[in-house]
Amino acid sequence: MPSSLWNAQGNVYLVLDDERLTPERTRALVGDADGILEVFRSGEDWVEIAIWNPDGSRAEMSGNGTRIASRWLAARTGAGEVTVRVGPRSIVARMLDDDLVEQAMGEIQVGEPEVVAGIRLRAVIVGNPHAVVEDDPAIVLDVGPVLEVHPRFPERTNVQVARTVAPGEIEARVWERGAGETASSGSSAVAVAAALGVSPATIHFPGGDLHVRLEPGCAYLTGPATRIQIA
Numbered sequence: 001m002p003s004s005l006w007n008a009q010g011n012v013y014l015v016l017d018d019e020r021l022t023p024e025r026t027r028a029l030v031g032d033a034d035g036i037l038e039v040f041r042s043g044e045d046w047v048e049i050a051i052w053n054p055d056g057s058r059a060e061m062s063g064n065g066t067r068i069a070s071r072w073l074a075a076r077t078g079a080g081e082v083t084v085r086v087g088p089r090s091i092v093a094r095m096l097d098d099d100l101v102e103q104a105m106g107e108i109q110v111g112e113p114e115v116v117a118g119i120r121l122r123a124v125i126v127g128n129p130h131a132v133v134e135d136d137p138a139i140v141l142d143v144g145p146v147l148e149v150h151p152r153f154p155e156r157t158n159v160q161v162a163r164t165v166a167p168g169e170i171e172a173r174v175w176e177r178g179a180g181e182t183a184s185s186g187s188s189a190v191a192v193a194a195a196l197g198v199s200p201a202t203i204h205f206p207g208g209d210l211h212v213r214l215e216p217g218c219a220y221l222t223g224p225a226t227r228i229q230i231a
Helices: 023-029 063-077 137-148 186-196
Strands: 004-008 011-016 035-042 046-052 081-086 089-095 100-106 114-116 119-125 129-134 158-166 169-176 180-182 201-205 208-215 218-224 226-230
Touching: 004 063, 011 063, 035 063, 046 063, 063 081, 063 089, 063 100, 063 186, 063 218, 063 226, 100 186, 119 137, 119 186, 129 137, 129 186, 137 158, 137 169, 137 180, 158 186, 169 186, 186 201, 186 208, 186 218
Parallel strands: 011 035, 046 081, 129 158, 169 201
Antiparallel strands: 004 011, 004 226, 035 046, 081 089, 089 100, 100 218, 114 119, 119 129, 158 169, 169 180, 201 208, 208 218
16 A cells, blocks of 8 residues: 555654655655654554654654554554554554544553653653643743753653643643644643543644543543545
């Protein structure tokens, strides 16, 4: 199948299954996308991928990216449930109506409140690192670049600024590691809900809404993924 461009609530990824990427090749191909999903292997109901950031670095996890990968495979095989493997972590994605996908994201780790560079936050692990700041999302452009590269996070970190705006509803903006501000982020939605202790939660990003449900031992993320074009 040719490479294709996909959208997940404003988070755009190029899916490539016909070449192996390097940091240099990633930077050359990514264009205006938020990243590239490199498909290593796939079967009828499973796919193994690598997630590349626009700067040529690799991400351990992406909620939106894995959702796109599951829809990409489902379009090929008709699978109703897809397991997406990213490094040591496996995400089980169930296809729903209207291009929606529910993903079982696995166990989430939430740290205690701490202060880094004068900014109060909670560190959250969703297979990848996050720093969640509870404040006005408009300040993400100020705190995001500072926290992303702070020594507290030796592998760098994704940064979210979020606040509860109504029962079960959170407004958030995201500064993604290796990409800058993006319109939405699936793993960030999970991190925000976990850090603020809200479940079920609708996370309002500039790119659209994502839905999170937290259960013992597993977080569930629901949102859309649609193909924009075949590249």
